[in-house]
Amino acid sequence: MKKRQYFIRLNIIVPIIFSCLSILTLIVTYRLTLYGLAPGQAPFSYLVIWGGFVVLFSFLAGWLISRTILKPVEAFVREAEKLPAVQQMVEEHKGRDEIARYTQVFTQITDFLSKVDARELFPEIVGQSKVMRGVLSQIMKVAPTDVTVLITGESGTGKELVARAILNHSKRRQGPFIAVNCAAIAQGLLESELFGHEKGAFTGALSQKKGKFELADKGTLFLDEIGDMPLETQAKILRALENGTCERVGGSQTISFDVRVVAATNKDFVELITKGQFREDLYHRLNVFPIHLPPLRHRREDIPILAEHFLESQETEVRLSAEAIQVLLVSPWPGNVRELRNIMERAAVLAEGGVIRPKHLTGLTVGEGDGDDELALDEEIDLDARLEDVERSLIVAALTRTGGVQVRAAELLGIKERSLWHRIKKYEIDVASMRQK
Structure with missing residues (x-):
C-alpha cells in the first residue's frame, strides 16, 4: 500500500x-x-x-x-542579477531596499519569460508589448473551448491572424477553417454563400452548392466584417447559431452542423445597434468572449519589431536607420499593421546602399494624422493627453535609437537620467524590448 x-x-x-x-x-x-x-x-x-x-x-x-x-x-x-538583461536594470536602481530589489528582478524575469512564451506559442503574431501579450493571454484562455469569439479592432490590426491563432490552439485545429468576408459578397448572394443552395433555386443556380456552415462542419467558421451583414441575413445567422442547423436556399432539408464561430468587425456595434443596422440579439450571441485588438499607435513598442519582420521577407537585405525608426515611431498609423507592411515593402525597393532612411518612407504621415489622432482645433481636445502622447513617442524613439540604454537616451533627450526613469515608469514603457540582442 x-x-x-x-x-x-x-x-x-x-x-x-x-x-x-x-x-x-x-x-x-x-x-x-x-x-x-x-x-x-x-x-x-x-x-x-x-x-x-x-x-x-x-x-x-x-x-x-x-x-x-x-x-x-x-x-x-x-x-x-548576473544576466545581462537584468544587470543593467540593477545598475539603474542601486541603493533600493531588498523588497524593491526582489520585486524588480522578479518583474524583469517574468516579463522576459512572457515574451519568450509569446514567441514560442504564437510565431505568426509579431509583438512583445504588454497590451499584445494581454491579447495572446486571452487567446490561450478561449482557444481550447468552443465558445463563440468576437474580435474587434480597426482595419489592418490583424483580426484574421488572431482567428487563425485561436484555431491553431483549439481542439478543432485538424478541422477546416473557412473564412467569409461579409463585406465582399453581394447582398443577395451572402445567404447562398453561407447556407448553400439547391439546383434551380434562383437564376444562375445550375447545380447544388454546399454553404460555408456545412463546409466548416467539425471546424471553425470565420465571419469577417460581420458588421456589414444585411439585416435579413442576420436573422437567419442568429437562428442557425441557436439551433446548429440551417437549410439551403430553395431547399427544405434541415442540415445539422458542428461549427465554432469566430466573428470580426472594425465597426462600433453600439452605434450600429442604435441606428438599427445590427440586431442586438445577434450581437449578444456573438459577443460571448470579446477580444479587442489595439491600434498600432497604442503599441508603438512593437513598431521596430514589426518593421524588421517585414523587411526580412524582402528579396534584398536592407535595414532601418535610427532616424527612420524615429519617424516610424511618431507616425499616427491610421492603417495600422497593414499600412506599416506596405510602407516597409515600398521603402525596401527605394532604399540605397541597403539602408532605409526617412526619405525612403514615402506615403507616411508624420505628426498630425487621421481618426482620433487628428488635431482639429475646432473640436474639443485633451491637450494634456496629446502632450503626454507626444512625450511618450519621443522617449520611445530615443530608447529605440540607443538600444534601450537609458543614460544615452537621457542625453539625447536633454534631460536627467532620473527624470527619464520616472517618465518610463509613468508611461509603462517596455525598455527591455528595445535593448539590442
Whole structure:
C-alpha cells in the first residue's frame, strides 16, 4: 500500500507557529502571575525574565524561518542579477531596499519569460508589448473551448491572424477553417454563400452548392466584417447559431452542423445597434468572449519589431536607420499593421546602399494624422493627453535609437537620467524590448 504524504503550505504553517507561540506565552504568563501572587509578592521580576525569553525566542524563530524561506529566493536573485538583461536594470536602481530589489528582478524575469512564451506559442503574431501579450493571454484562455469569439479592432490590426491563432490552439485545429468576408459578397448572394443552395433555386443556380456552415462542419467558421451583414441575413445567422442547423436556399432539408464561430468587425456595434443596422440579439450571441485588438499607435513598442519582420521577407537585405525608426515611431498609423507592411515593402525597393532612411518612407504621415489622432482645433481636445502622447513617442524613439540604454537616451533627450526613469515608469514603457540582442 502506497504511503500517503501530506504537505502544508508555508503561508499556513508560519502563522500557525506564531499563533501557538502566542498561546504558550499567554498560558505561561498566567501561571507565573498566579505563582507570584500566591506568597503575596509582586510577580514583576518573573514576568520581566519570561518576557525577555519570549522576545529572544520569537526573534530567533522569526530569523530562522525567514532565513529558511528567503535563502533560495536570495540565491535566485543573485544568479538572475548576473544576466545581462537584468544587470543593467540593477545598475539603474542601486541603493533600493531588498523588497524593491526582489520585486524588480522578479518583474524583469517574468516579463522576459512572457515574451519568450509569446514567441514560442504564437510565431505568426509579431509583438512583445504588454497590451499584445494581454491579447495572446486571452487567446490561450478561449482557444481550447468552443465558445463563440468576437474580435474587434480597426482595419489592418490583424483580426484574421488572431482567428487563425485561436484555431491553431483549439481542439478543432485538424478541422477546416473557412473564412467569409461579409463585406465582399453581394447582398443577395451572402445567404447562398453561407447556407448553400439547391439546383434551380434562383437564376444562375445550375447545380447544388454546399454553404460555408456545412463546409466548416467539425471546424471553425470565420465571419469577417460581420458588421456589414444585411439585416435579413442576420436573422437567419442568429437562428442557425441557436439551433446548429440551417437549410439551403430553395431547399427544405434541415442540415445539422458542428461549427465554432469566430466573428470580426472594425465597426462600433453600439452605434450600429442604435441606428438599427445590427440586431442586438445577434450581437449578444456573438459577443460571448470579446477580444479587442489595439491600434498600432497604442503599441508603438512593437513598431521596430514589426518593421524588421517585414523587411526580412524582402528579396534584398536592407535595414532601418535610427532616424527612420524615429519617424516610424511618431507616425499616427491610421492603417495600422497593414499600412506599416506596405510602407516597409515600398521603402525596401527605394532604399540605397541597403539602408532605409526617412526619405525612403514615402506615403507616411508624420505628426498630425487621421481618426482620433487628428488635431482639429475646432473640436474639443485633451491637450494634456496629446502632450503626454507626444512625450511618450519621443522617449520611445530615443530608447529605440540607443538600444534601450537609458543614460544615452537621457542625453539625447536633454534631460536627467532620473527624470527619464520616472517618465518610463509613468508611461509603462517596455525598455527591455528595445535593448539590442
